[in-house]
Amino acid sequence: MNTLTLRYEVPGDDFTRAGEASSDVKRKLKQLGYNPDAIRKVAIAMYEGEINMVIHAGGGEAVVDVDPKQVQIVLRDHGPGIPDVEKAMQEGWSTAPDNVRNLGFGAGMGLPNMKKYTDELRIDTKVGEGTTLFMKVYA
Amino acid sequence: MTVRELAEQLGAEVLVEGDLSREVKTGYAGDLLSWVMARLPESAVWMTVMGNLNAVAVCSLKDGACILLTEDAPLDENAKQRAEVEEIPVLRVTEGSYRTSLRVAALLGEMP
Numbered sequence: 001m002n003t004l005t006l007r008y009e010v011p012g013d014d015f016t017r018a019g020e021a022s023s024d025v026k027r028k029l030k031q032l033g034y035n036p037d038a039i040r041k042v043a044i045a046m047y048e049g050e051i052n053m054v055i056h057a058g059g060g061e062a063v064v065d066v067d068p069k070q071v072q073i074v075l076r077d078h079g080p081g082i083p084d085v086e087k088a089m090q091e092g093w094s095t096a097p098d099n100v101r102n103l104g105f106g107a108g109m110g111l112p113n114m115k116k117y118t119d120e121l122r123i124d125t126k127v128g129e130g131t132t133l134f135m136k137v138y139a
Numbered sequence: 140m141t142v143r144e145l146a147e148q149l150g151a152e153v154l155v156e157g158d159l160s161r162e163v164k165t166g167y168a169g170d171l172l173s174w175v176m177a178r179l180p181e182s183a184v185w186m187t188v189m190g191n192l193n194a195v196a197v198c199s200l201k202d203g204a205c206i207l208l209t210e211d212a213p214l215d216e217n218a219k220q221r222a223e224v225e226e227i228p229v230l231r232v233t234e235g236s237y238r239t240s241l242r243v244a245a246l247l248g249e250m251p
Binding site for chain 2: 015016018019022023026040043044047048051103104105106107108109110112113116
């Protein structure tokens with residue numbers, strides 16, 4: 001298996017399309033015969049990232065690099081940034097608005113889930129400029 | 140037990156057929172999608188009142204066996220369409236998640 005790069009636009013404010021990118025990545029990794037446990041981790045982490053971009057950042061882009069050893073996911077948005085990353089990493093901490101909570105989100109599990117299901121997670125964020133998440137899942 | 144057998148035993152309405160031959164290994168109840176995202180076991184019947192598109196995505200990404208809507212919760216039209224595409228069965232019962240969980244646990248031999 002050579003390196004495969006997948007790119008997606010994550011639409012802003014459209015919950016009906018959130019999850020399309022992670023579903024597609026999951027499908028492609030399955031076709032490649034990737035390790036099922038790694039596929040599951042990638043799908044969860046990426047879905048949470050997509051949802052965050054829809055809720056908080058008005059969308060963004062996802063770039064996924066797949067090689068035999070690891071999957072690297074980069075999620076980049078130009079949203080408001082995260083003022084307090086430490087708090088955002090705590091389970092249960094949420095700044096999601098009520099309309100989002102009514103959909104079943106806003107449990108404050110997004111970033112904690114991403115950390116839990118990835119082998120590496122780095123967050124570059126600047127208030128007023130945006131956030132980029134780098135995640136790696138080892139095969 | 141398959142999803143089809145579970146539906147029959149519960150007398151559940153089948154809103155989306157999907158893969159009714161799918162094996163159900165355990166159950167899980169919850170409505171907060173991120174929470175469920177972290178915890179839904181593979182091949183579980185998921186009892187919830189969330190019948191939206193994102194619930195279908197969660198079940199699909201976590202390889203749940205089926206969604207079991209409780210308390211006659213509605214299934215959104217776009218969620219129904221997605222479940223059909225993803226072949227995820229969606230069932231519905233009138234009873235709440237608590238009582239339905241007890242019945243499912245009894246059927247699966249998982250009573251505490």
